[in-house]
Amino acid sequence: MQSSKPFVIAAMAALSISGCQKEDEASCASMEQAFFKRSLDAYYSEHDQSALSSYELEPGERYDSTNNWWIVPFKLKEKGYLAMISCDGRLELSVGKP
Numbered sequence: 001m002q003s004s005k006p007f008v009i010a011a012m013a014a015l016s017i018s019g020c021q022k023e024d025e026a027s028c029a030s031m032e033q034a035f036f037k038r039s040l041d042a043y044y045s046e047h048d049q050s051a052l053s054s055y056e057l058e059p060g061e062r063y064d065s066t067n068n069w070w071i072v073p074f075k076l077k078e079k080g081y082l083a084m085i086s087c088d089g090r091l092e093l094s095v096g097k098p
Contacts, residue, residue, distance in 0.1 A: 028070075028087035029063045036061065036072045039089040051076055073097060 036057060044051040058073040058080075070085040085091045 028068060029065065031063075031070060031087075033057055033061075035089070036070065036083070036085060039085045039091050040074065040083060042089065043091055043093075055081075 040055060040057075041052060044055070055074050055076040058075055061070060061072040063070055068087060070083075072083045072085055074081050074083060079095065080097045082094050082096055083091045084094070
């Protein structure tokens, strides 16, 4: 007779992961400018410390519930950028405006 223990453990893990995802999405959608600033500060402290005091967040941030990330416009040295920020604060930068 085979043990059903591995199946039970896998089922419990799947349920806990799916339950957490909904909660994470809800908390991510409610993030504010302090979260965006922490993410950008962390990025620039690692890649270009001179930009830490040079960038400005701009209005127009929006949450993309399909991809579960924020799109945040900001300006650095008179050039417009977009930061795509995941719910854990990681980001990707691109040049341009929304």
